[in-house]
Amino acid sequence: MNTTQHHDRKRMSLERHNTLVGISFILPNFIGFACFTLIPVIFSFILSFASWDGFNAMKIIGFANFSGIFSDRVFKAALSHTFTYSVFTVFFSMLMALLLAVLLNRKVIGTNFFRSAVFFPYVASIVAVGAVWNAMFMKDAGPINAFLRLAGIANPPGWFASVAWAMPAIIIVSVWKNMGYFMLIYLAALQNIPQSLYEAASIDGANAWNKFWKITMPMLTPSHFFVFMMLTINSFKVFDLIFVLTGGGPGIATKVLANYIYDQSFTAWNFGKASAASMILFLIVGTITVIQFRAEKKFNDFL
Amino acid sequence: MKKITMIVLAIVCTAGILMAGGAKESQTSSSRTTIKVSTWDLSSNPSVSNAVAAFEAKNPDIKVELMDIPSTEYTQKLSIMLNGGSDLDAFFIKDADTTKSLFDKGQLADMRPYIAADSFDIEGFNGLTKNFTMPNGAVVGLPVRSDWYVMYYNKDIFDAAGIAYPGNDWTWTEFEQLAKRLTSGSGATKVYGALLHTWQACVQNWGVQDGKHTIMDSDYSFFKPYYEMALRMQNEDKTLMDYATLKTSNIHYSSAFLTGRVAMMPMGTWFITTAIDKVKIGESSVRWGIVTLPHAEDVPQGYTVGSATPVSMNQASSKKDAAWKFISFMTGEEGASEYAKAGAFPGRNNEKTLSSIASLNGMPEGALHALQVTNISFDRPGVDKVAEINAMLGEEHSMIMLGEVSINEGLSTMSARNKEILR
Numbered sequence: 001m002n003t004t005q006h007h008d009r010k011r012m013s014l015e016r017h018n019t020l021v022g023i024s025f026i027l028p029n030f031i032g033f034a035c036f037t038l039i040p041v042i043f044s045f046i047l048s049f050a051s052w053d054g055f056n057a058m059k060i061i062g063f064a065n066f067s068g069i070f071s072d073r074v075f076k077a078a079l080s081h082t083f084t085y086s087v088f089t090v091f092f093s094m095l096m097a098l099l100l101a102v103l104l105n106r107k108v109i110g111t112n113f114f115r116s117a118v119f120f121p122y123v124a125s126i127v128a129v130g131a132v133w134n135a136m137f138m139k140d141a142g143p144i145n146a147f148l149r150l151a152g153i154a155n156p157p158g159w160f161a162s163v164a165w166a167m168p169a170i171i172i173v174s175v176w177k178n179m180g181y182f183m184l185i186y187l188a189a190l191q192n193i194p195q196s197l198y199e200a201a202s203i204d205g206a207n208a209w210n211k212f213w214k215i216t217m218p219m220l221t222p223s224h225f226f227v228f229m230m231l232t233i234n235s236f237k238v239f240d241l242i243f244v245l246t247g248g249g250p251g252i253a254t255k256v257l258a259n260y261i262y263d264q265s266f267t268a269w270n271f272g273k274a275s276a277a278s279m280i281l282f283l284i285v286g287t288i289t290v291i292q293f294r295a296e297k298k299f300n301d302f303l
Numbered sequence: 304m305k306k307i308t309m310i311v312l313a314i315v316c317t318a319g320i321l322m323a324g325g326a327k328e329s330q331t332s333s334s335r336t337t338i339k340v341s342t343w344d345l346s347s348n349p350s351v352s353n354a355v356a357a358f359e360a361k362n363p364d365i366k367v368e369l370m371d372i373p374s375t376e377y378t379q380k381l382s383i384m385l386n387g388g389s390d391l392d393a394f395f396i397k398d399a400d401t402t403k404s405l406f407d408k409g410q411l412a413d414m415r416p417y418i419a420a421d422s423f424d425i426e427g428f429n430g431l432t433k434n435f436t437m438p439n440g441a442v443v444g445l446p447v448r449s450d451w452y453v454m455y456y457n458k459d460i461f462d463a464a465g466i467a468y469p470g471n472d473w474t475w476t477e478f479e480q481l482a483k484r485l486t487s488g489s490g491a492t493k494v495y496g497a498l499l500h501t502w503q504a505c506v507q508n509w510g511v512q513d514g515k516h517t518i519m520d521s522d523y524s525f526f527k528p529y530y531e532m533a534l535r536m537q538n539e540d541k542t543l544m545d546y547a548t549l550k551t552s553n554i555h556y557s558s559a560f561l562t563g564r565v566a567m568m569p570m571g572t573w574f575i576t577t578a579i580d581k582v583k584i585g586e587s588s589v590r591w592g593i594v595t596l597p598h599a600e601d602v603p604q605g606y607t608v609g610s611a612t613p614v615s616m617n618q619a620s621s622k623k624d625a626a627w628k629f630i631s632f633m634t635g636e637e638g639a640s641e642y643a644k645a646g647a648f649p650g651r652n653n654e655k656t657l658s659s660i661a662s663l664n665g666m667p668e669g670a671l672h673a674l675q676v677t678n679i680s681f682d683r684p685g686v687d688k689v690a691e692i693n694a695m696l697g698e699e700h701s702m703i704m705l706g707e708v709s710i711n712e713g714l715s716t717m718s719a720r721n722k723e724i725l726r
Contacts, residue, residue: 056408072723131553139547161547163707250550251702268691 047275065276075277077252078260081167082281085256086235088171089178093231094224096179101186102216115187119180130244133173134160160246163253170245170254174238182227189223190216225296229289236285257281336625337366338392341381343374350448351395354641358632365625385410391617392626395447399610402435402444402685411443412616417627418442423635427651430678431611434685444613445634446650448642450572451609451679452508454478454597458590460485460494460566469567471595471672472604475509478567478597479532482542485566496542498565499533500556501549503693503700504682505569506533508608512598514680518692521725523717528599530703530710538706546704561587569596571609572674576646579665592667595675605677611650652676688724695720 048065052058069075104115121129136144137159148156157165197215206214239258242248248255248263255263257277264274342351355367370391372380377397384391385405396402405411418425425432428446435444454469461468464485469477482496499505510526511517536543544559560568561581581587596607614633616626632638639649643656646663652674661671683689696717703713 053404073720134551134553138551140545141548141552158547158705160551161705163702163705249698249701250705250707251698263694267694268688270691 044275044278047271048279050272050275052271053269061272065272066280069273069276069280072273074252074255074263075260078255078257079280081254082236082238082256084167085171085174085238086232088168089174089235089238090228090231092171092175093178093182094227096175097182097227098186098220100179100183101190102212104183105187105190115183118183121177121179122181124177126240127244129173129177130241133169134245137169161250163250166246166250166254170242173245174235174241177241178231178234182231185223185227186220189220193219221299222296225292225299229292232288232292233285236281236288335364335366336622337368338620338622338625338629339368339370339390340629341370341372341377341384341391341394343372343377343395343397345369345371348645348647350642350645350647353645354633354638357637357641358629361632361637362628365628367629385617385619388619389617390620392620392622393614393616393629396444396613396615399434399444399613399681400683400685400689402613402615403437403687405615406437406441406443410618411441412618412620412623413441413443414445414616414627414630415440415442417623417631421627421631423631427653428611428634429652429676431650434611434681435613435615444615445630446611447614447634447638449609449611449648449650449652449679451607451648451676452569452571452596453593453607453673454595455560455568455570455574455578456592456594457560457563457566458592459563464566468592469594469597471675473594473597474600475529475532475597476600479536479540479542482536482567483540486540486542493564495544495565496540496567497536498544498549498556498559498568499536500568500570501546501701501704503697504608506530506700506704507696508682509599511680511682512596512606512608513602514606514678517680517684518682518696519684519686519689519721519725521718521721523714523721526714526717527710530713533704534706534710537704546701550701550705557581560591561589563587563589572648575660575666579646579663583665590667593670593673595673603677605675607676607679608682609679610681610683611679613650691724692721695724 047058049060049062050058051061051064100118104111104118136142139145139158139161142159144159145156159165159169193216197219198211201211201215237258238256239262242254242256242259243262246254248259258281261274261277261281264270264277340355342348345352352369355369359365359367374397378401381394381396382401382405385408396405402411417423425442425445429449431446431449432442435446436442456468458468464487466481466484469481478497485494485496487494506529507518507526509529510523516525533543537545544554544565548554549559556568556570557574557577559565560570561578575593578587578589578591582589582591595605598604598606614630616623616630620626634650636651636655639651639653639656640659642649643659646660648660649656657674658671660666661674683693699708699713699717699720702708702716703710708716
């Protein structure tokens, strides 16, 4: 009796000891996370129901911020721009990344060079990227329009100086910047597909097209989900690229949610409205992520 | 063990010495009042440090402790300090349009009693004081520095075209006509008659120049003549550098003007020191001059647009008398002359300060007359939500200048958005 009790106590203290050790390992990271992420997120949630300019006393105003931003033309435009940007960027980035991965997954001379070349934009500084593409897309003196004129287009688009073409131009730059990184992910996945599958298919008389659709694509499913999710999340919170390329202009033609949040907080000092917009952005990204997880699970079960 | 004791002993001794030293210092300076003043980017603003040194030399009983804060964070830091009950006694306000909100929070002292007691002259500020006079009549800031728009012109281009330099009393119509005669060439070597920089201020300011309208008005039709002029010059006469090109290639007005590609450019007085420096170090060989900003037919000569930097007194200060001595010195004759000597335009501008600036090495002749102004309208008045309105005007400005919307559409969108923001 006595010994079991003693034993229990000993085990308890051992468990507690282990827990403490565990906590002490996590703690340094968690403190950082709590101070710089968790608490600000909670604070931002509270702020979305308040009116606060950062200096004066905070006033809780219920849902007024939310109803306010939904009658704000800039917010509505930013929301729709965010969706346009995300849909096209995600689609074309995936397409280009997959295409490049398939092309560069062969043993030909220069493969390594081309892989590095495609990857390079991903590591390039966003400010440098912005400056160079701004020059490339210049209306009169830019090389892209010079090329288009050479190709017989008399009136090439004004790109960043035009409401209709600024967003497509941004999407082009963004796809160009993204595709190298996601190509690498696809490339790694491609190299993990057992060669025996292709050999078996060849014996059965499958052609290259069949092999791509029936073997490559299904085998890449986990990568598709990963790439799709990363791209979607990144696209919804895009800020820096647009900030350096157009600053949201001309007018408000390329303003996205992150720009709107920035403007509301640091130009208008309207932290309540900014937080409300952040909450909406968070909800959108959260919903999409949950749907993707569910879909991935279903899809994998199906396989 | 012995080692540890030694170390502890050493620390205690050092601390004791340091504390004694500190105590001694505070004793000796107790005969002097120390006031705390915040400002920004001290190293690049010799005007401030020189004026403060002159103040201390004249008032040996007051020591000014300057708190130097980077300009990019100044406005926010100042607010946070004041909210936290800072012991600042006086401070410079970087964004003059935030004055009203600081006043609303009760952080700015009313300086009227001091002004009256000293019979301090506030008429010498060319009408700038009214921007820091609150609706209840309280004067909560005095302009220590000001900048306003003048017209820069390139003498080489005028000479080559055989045209006389503009005078100080001229209209925007004459400006537009002159630009036509000064434009020549084509392509990369084209010389443009004028440059209106991409800021909305470089079109909209001419609308508020009359001192009757401000950018807060909800009906923006007073911008219309100036947008018509800008678009006429850009699209029909082709005498203006193209907005789209300037904007997308990020051409700085300074490089466009100082490489001799434009004949005339309305720009703030802050550009004067840049131009002098660039010519001095040989980066530019442009022979430039300045004249007063053109005006509309119904606006008096000498009316211009600009802004001012006020110094204010902390309502919570316990050393208000010393703070007032400091503020009245900085914004008075002596402070103004220190500013002028350093090439900065003081809020108190008069014949003396202007001739001091006009005699700076590298200053074009005739500057003294060009710098005479009778009224400076604020391009951004100090009222609530001015930053938001200003950002909105910038967005709609680009739509008009790019030809994405007509002038009427653009102006009515501005008005609609103005009402949404001010609602």
